[in-house]
Amino acid sequence: MSKSKQYSIAEARSSLSAIVDQAEAGQEVELTRRGKPVAVVISLLKLVQLRDERSSFTAAYKGFLTRFSLKDVGLDSGFVESIREKAAGREISL
Numbered sequence: 001m002s003k004s005k006q007y008s009i010a011e012a013r014s015s016l017s018a019i020v021d022q023a024e025a026g027q028e029v030e031l032t033r034r035g036k037p038v039a040v041v042i043s044l045l046k047l048v049q050l051r052d053e054r055s056s057f058t059a060a061y062k063g064f065l066t067r068f069s070l071k072d073v074g075l076d077s078g079f080v081e082s083i084r085e086k087a088a089g090r091e092i093s094l
Helices: 009-014 016-024 044-053 057-067 079-083
Strands: 005-008 029-033 036-041
Touching (some): 009 016, 016 029
Parallel strands (some): 005 029
Antiparallel strands (some): 029 036
C-alpha cells in the first residue's frame, strides 16, 4: 500500500469526494487538525477486514492459556478462587 495522503480538516471539507475515491481505491487518507493526525478514512472493505481480524476475549484468553501456564505468569491454580467474592450479594425488594 502506498503512503497515506494527508488532508487538513479544512482541506477535507472541500475534497470529500476525492477522499472517498482514494479510500475506495484502498488508500488510507489521514486527516489532520493543526498539523496533528486525528483520523483516518478507509474503505468499508478495509473496515470489515479489520473487524473480522479481532478475536473475542474468550478466544484470546484460550490462546493465551495454550501458550503460557499460570505458573509461567506467576499465578497458582487457586488464584481466581482466592479473589472471587463469595458473598451471596445484596438483598433487593421488588
